[in-house]
Amino acid sequence: MLIKKASDIPSSEITPKSIYMNRRSFLSGAAAFAAGMTMLGCEMVKPSEVVHANTKLTTVKSQFSTTEPETPFKDITNYNNFYEFSTDKYGPADLARNFRSRPWKVKVGGAVAQKKTYEIDDLMKLAPLEERIYRLRCVEGWSMVIPWVGFSLSNLINQMQPTSKAKYVKFTTLMDMTQFPGQRSQVLDWPYTEGLRMDEAMHPLTLLTFGLYGETLPNQDGAPVRIVVPWKYGFKSIKSIVSIDFVGSEPATAWNTAAPNEYGFYSNVNPNVDHPRWSQATERRIGEFFKRKTLIFNGYGDQVASMYNGMDLKKYF
Amino acid sequence: MRRRWIVLLKVVVWILCLSPVSWLAWKATHDLLGANPLSEITLSTGHWTLYLLLITLAISPLRKITHLNWLIRFRRLVGLFAFFYGCLHLMTYLWFDKFFDVHEIVKDIYKRPFITAGMTAWVLMFPLALTSTARSIRWLGGKRWQILHRLIYASAIAGVVHFWWLVKRDLTRPEIMAAILIGLLGFRIIDRLLAARASHPAIMRPKTSNEAEPSGVSPG
Numbered sequence: 001m002l003i004k005k006a007s008d009i010p011s012s013e014i015t016p017k018s019i020y021m022n023r024r025s026f027l028s029g030a031a032a033f034a035a036g037m038t039m040l041g042c043e044m045v046k047p048s049e050v051v052h053a054n055t056k057l058t059t060v061k062s063q064f065s066t067t068e069p070e071t072p073f074k075d076i077t078n079y080n081n082f083y084e085f086s087t088d089k090y091g092p093a094d095l096a097r098n099f100r101s102r103p104w105k106v107k108v109g110g111a112v113a114q115k116k117t118y119e120i121d122d123l124m125k126l127a128p129l130e131e132r133i134y135r136l137r138c139v140e141g142w143s144m145v146i147p148w149v150g151f152s153l154s155n156l157i158n159q160m161q162p163t164s165k166a167k168y169v170k171f172t173t174l175m176d177m178t179q180f181p182g183q184r185s186q187v188l189d190w191p192y193t194e195g196l197r198m199d200e201a202m203h204p205l206t207l208l209t210f211g212l213y214g215e216t217l218p219n220q221d222g223a224p225v226r227i228v229v230p231w232k233y234g235f236k237s238i239k240s241i242v243s244i245d246f247v248g249s250e251p252a253t254a255w256n257t258a259a260p261n262e263y264g265f266y267s268n269v270n271p272n273v274d275h276p277r278w279s280q281a282t283e284r285r286i287g288e289f290f291k292r293k294t295l296i297f298n299g300y301g302d303q304v305a306s307m308y309n310g311m312d313l314k315k316y317f
Numbered sequence: 318m319r320r321r322w323i324v325l326l327k328v329v330v331w332i333l334c335l336s337p338v339s340w341l342a343w344k345a346t347h348d349l350l351g352a353n354p355l356s357e358i359t360l361s362t363g364h365w366t367l368y369l370l371l372i373t374l375a376i377s378p379l380r381k382i383t384h385l386n387w388l389i390r391f392r393r394l395v396g397l398f399a400f401f402y403g404c405l406h407l408m409t410y411l412w413f414d415k416f417f418d419v420h421e422i423v424k425d426i427y428k429r430p431f432i433t434a435g436m437t438a439w440v441l442m443f444p445l446a447l448t449s450t451a452r453s454i455r456w457l458g459g460k461r462w463q464i465l466h467r468l469i470y471a472s473a474i475a476g477v478v479h480f481w482w483l484v485k486r487d488l489t490r491p492e493i494m495a496a497i498l499i500g501l502l503g504f505r506i507i508d509r510l511l512a513a514r515a516s517h518p519a520i521m522r523p524k525t526s527n528e529a530e531p532s533g534v535s536p537g
Contacts, residue, residue, distance in 0.1 A: 079352030087487035090351060140485065142353055187487050258486060277431060277482065286352045290416070 054215035057129055057149050065133035071144035073213050075286050080220045083188055084180035096219035099179055104224045110245035111165040120224045124210050127151040132207055137269045137298045139233035143283045148228050149211030152204045166246035169201040171238045188254050194238035195251035199307050231300040233267045264317040269298035273317045330391055334398040337365045355413045362406035369399035370473045371497050378504045393449055400446040403439050431482035434475045441472035473498055
């Protein structure tokens with residue numbers, strides 16, 4: 001299924017991070033806006049950036065990677081929807097500074113042959129780490145291209161041997177108000193939960209993710225382990241997971257519980273099904289001036305559309 | 318208050334009102350607007366429209382409470398700045414979000430309640446800005462001018478509703494703004510009721526000389 005080509009070049013070396021640190025395309029657009037405003041030098045002051053000393057990871061390339069230009073590391077790590085820290089997108093970078101992502105355990109249970117608790121470092125060794133450059137489309141109408149590091153969730157599922165009762169997989173984020181100040185507010189029903197249908201969870205694109213840009217995940221991006229489901233809106237890609245359960249019926253999920261008419265269980269990226277309050281037809285790729293058209297299943301339709309054959313995607317949004 | 322002080326204060330108010338847009342422009346030209354600069358510009362100009370609208374609406378009550386009649390001379394200025402930020406906000410939407418695609422814009426206004434509310438708020442501000450001159454008051458007549466400028470109440474309500482409806486989950490900010498607006502409108506209602514009772518039988522309150530100053534977008 002996967003064509004794994006060994007590569008001993010860490011992904012972070014393929015494209016030097018420093019190049020991505022420089023904002024390029026927006027400035028050309030900003031120039032238009034700034035007509036009439038003084039254009040001073042563009043390289044004078046940079047915003048304070050939170051840089052974590054992350055561990056380098058050795059990865060192999062993946063056939064599932066897109067060749068689109070990657071979103072700068074700075075943007076991926078400073079523009080985060082991570083309500084456990086803050087509802088302000090620029091908040092998590094700073095608030096996550098002292099988050100303890102190690103030691104970390106992930107409990108895998110529910111309808112499985114044998115329940116098991118993994119130490120994060122053992123979990124990471126379950127399969128070779130791959131670099132997967134995926135598009136990420138946020139339900140709010142912006143998108144990024146992110147070089148994730150991880151392996152297909154199916155590797156873990158196969159190891160756990162779920163029983164025939166397992167129809168869905170439920171994921172749960174850590175509950176810890178001392179580390180997650182946002183959990184003190186009632187903005188969502190904590191802990192954050194997400195879920196996938198079994199076939200979605202088994203799909204090779206569904207990534208059990210441990211890193212990005214060739215290094216372990218920065219805290220504000222869901223350290224130490226998260227899911228990435230590239231054909232669904234970003235909030236489905238749950239962060240900082242502490243338990244994975246195989247269950248018999250559709251699990252309650254955080255955003256669906258908060259606003260069932262706005263965020264469906266499936267939440268597949270679909271330009272033809274609007275959010276009740278805004279259109280999903282277009283998106284702003286971070287770093288770009290013009291908006292681009294949103295693609296059905298975020299451009300992964302060839303791989304995933306067959307899972308939804310015969311389903312009314314307007315009803316099961 | 319001395320004329321000199323008023324002029325000086327007006328300069329200060331001008332500088333204060335222009336500082337948010339200057340700060341935005343500076344950040345835009347120095348790559349300091351974060352990952353999503355256009356969203357940042359939209360949010361910031363929107364917030365300042367609402368802040369300035371609320372400040373405009375706060376001037377009359379403040380004057381009544383403090384008896385500092387000269388306050389009224391700043392109402393038009395702040396009101397016009399609210400309109401200025403409203404225009405910037407609308408422009409960022411029309412230009413950077415819709416790229417002047419008329420069909421898409423019309424569809425959006427029709428289909429999305431929060432856009433409908435936002436457009437309403439701006440449209441209601443427009444005639445107020447147009448008739449903000451002393452000449453307009455003479456042309457319309459004080460009474461009619463005042464009735465027209467009551468549109469600011471509707472505009473502010475539409476503006477806060479617009480903000481409330483677009484927020485994804487964390488309603489703290491729109492809630493604070495709504496509370497302030499309710500307070501400001503509530504003050505007027507109570508003030509009216511008290512005045513009506515006090516002036517029984519109806520005695521026309523003589524106009525003070527300070528009220529001659531036309532106010533931008535607020536009838537007080």
